[in-house]
Amino acid sequence: MPEVYHLIVNPAAGHGKAPEFVQNHVVPLLHHLGIAFELHETKGVRDAGRIGAEILTTTSFPVKVVIAGGDGTAHEMIEGVLKAERDKKDQALGRWELVILPLGTANALFSSLFPQPPEPPSEPSSLVSYLSDTGPDVLYQLSSLLASLKSTTPARRLPITLTSLESPISPPTEPIQSHIVLSTALHAAILSDSEALRSSYPGLERFKIAADQNLGVFFKADVRLIPPHSGKIKQYDPSVGNWVDPFTFGEDTLSGPFAYFLSTTTTPRLEPSFVISPLLATLPPNPSDPPTMDIIVLRPLRDPAVRSALASRGDEAASETWKSRIRQVMGWAYKGGGHVDLTYPAHRGETEVKGGGEVVVETFRCGGFEWVPTDAEHEPSHIVCADGSLHTIERNGKATVQVMDPGHDNSDDGFWVWA
Known part of the structure; x- marks a missing residue:
């Protein structure tokens, strides 16, 4: 034909x-x-x-x-x-x-x-x-x-990502597809709050307001990473500039709270200058391998300054300390995606590029993940964003996210x- x-x-x-x-x-x-x-x-x-x-x-x-x-x-x-x-x-x-x-x-x-x-x-x-x-x-x-x-x-x-929302009292939802981004935490919360602000702030200003409202929020969940259909979970190590076996968690579970959690399969940048997942371009997946996703993670309690503020001055001080840190980290995403190479200082001070401290951004390449909210009352931790569409995980439920297997x-x- x-x-x-x-x-x-x-x-x-x-x-x-x-x-x-x-x-x-x-x-x-x-x-x-x-x-x-x-x-x-x-x-x-x-x-x-x-x-x-x-x-x-x-x-x-x-x-x-x-x-x-x-x-x-x-x-x-x-x-x-x-x-x-x-x-x-x-x-x-x-x-x-x-x-x-x-x-x-x-x-x-x-x-x-x-x-x-x-x-x-x-x-x-x-x-x-x-x-x-x-x-x-x-x-x-x-x-x-x-x-x-x-x-x-x-x-x-x-690659197409399929997300299923599950709860103890309801059957799983039909798969929610996405081909750009599947996110929770800050990215999803900004989109959710910006919709609530639309009538008062119809322009782009509402996104800045929503971001300011959520920069210091700690999203309460645990995450289980899922390997690719055939292969292993990998983590980016800025000290060697390549993918290695995971080194910031045990087994396959990431314990919260989280500040930022975003997965994408195809798009290093969400805006022309905002390169949130640069390794899709600089260290891309092998086209002959099973499809994978890259996940960008920020966990605030990994920050020594946040832990110190929490121990000495409480939750509010920890939140304010983290706001300063995440602004700095996200700024590096506008510098060609340099945030993935940031490390925490050994003691106090600013983050460093490929320094000797722990990595700031945890970057994983895997086949999917489970996002399990751990606080039934904290509604922002239950929001999932699939290519801009917002969905809510029910109480005691979870979201299971996997890259669609093209089949043999x-x-x-x-x-x-x-x-």
């Missing part, structure tokens, strides 16, 4: 420019190349999921899908496809090749796949003349589409992205 591109256009994404961009740049390009396409425009929240489910049951594979929106549009589409595949027991998932156009409010996946280049991306030789008058900004936004048209390098697998018999099934 002739190749068909499915264009999923979200007119509500970002500043509402997706339909215009697609009509002005994508449609003429595909017409020029004689490539067939079907145009799907979303009509509301989660409609990208409905469209994805329809494509699943009406097309042959592999299928190419152009996402004209942001991370949220891609999330909805993948979620809809996986739910339809689960509901239809005899339906194979098939191979989905995604083209990402960064036209949303959040474009973390695209920013990671295509860090802003000093020069425009190269276009296929057949398009040099056609694109000669196209500006560098538009060419940059077309990077993923141009990669799919060149096909000189294969598409990259897009259908290793080509799943989601791939052109980069």
Whole structure:
């Protein structure tokens, strides 16, 4: 069958420019190349999921899908496809090749796949003349589409994380999928509180307010790390600049409290300059190995200054001491991801880069984790964020998070992205 591109256009994404961009740049390009396409425009929240489910049951594979929106549009589409595949027991998932156009409010996946280049991306030789008058900004936004048209390098697998919320009195939830970030603690709390502030502070200021409200919070939970489908849990050691066997905990359990806990499979950066998980780029997973996630962890009671403040002056002093520390650590994430190399001072003072003290940020590469809140009354410890959508763990419950196993018999099934 002739190749068909499915264009999923979200007119509500970002500043509402997706339909215009697609009509002005994508449609003429595909017409020029004689490539067939079907145009799907979303009509509301989660409609990208409905469209994805329809494509699943009406097309042959592999299928190419152009996402004209942001991370949220891609999330909805993948979620809809996986739910339809689960509901239809005899339906194979098939191979989905995604083209990402960064036209949303959040474009973390695209920013990671295509860090802003000093020069425009190269276009296929057949398009040099056609694109000669196209500006560098538009060419940059077309990077993923141009990669799919060149096909000189294969598409990259897009690992999908599945989260199940469990409690003693309820059956596990249907898996919650994410492809950008799965977080708890500070990152999830900021998003939760920022929603509560939206009516009073509709702009980006609400995120700063929410961050200030939560920087000193200790999130009460224990975590069990899960190995990859075949392999071992690894931890980054800044003293050697590489992955080693875990060295900051015993067995596979991390005892709380936590301040920061964020996992990602694909995106070193959540913003163009905020490189929260740099090792995905500098020490990337082997594409032939089972999929893994990188987890960024901050546990405040590992900080000698916080422990001293807690012992001598109590909880409030420990919280204030930690606020100063975490601001400093997060600042290094804006310096190329240097926070993963920070170590605590031997006595007092500032953190050091690859010093002789204990690591500040615990960075793990594994197959998943269980997050088990240890204080039923502390609601912020029960919040889970999956690609920006918020979920709550029930009392005495837990969240089990694992990278989806592509399987050995259908290793080509799943989601791939052109980069």
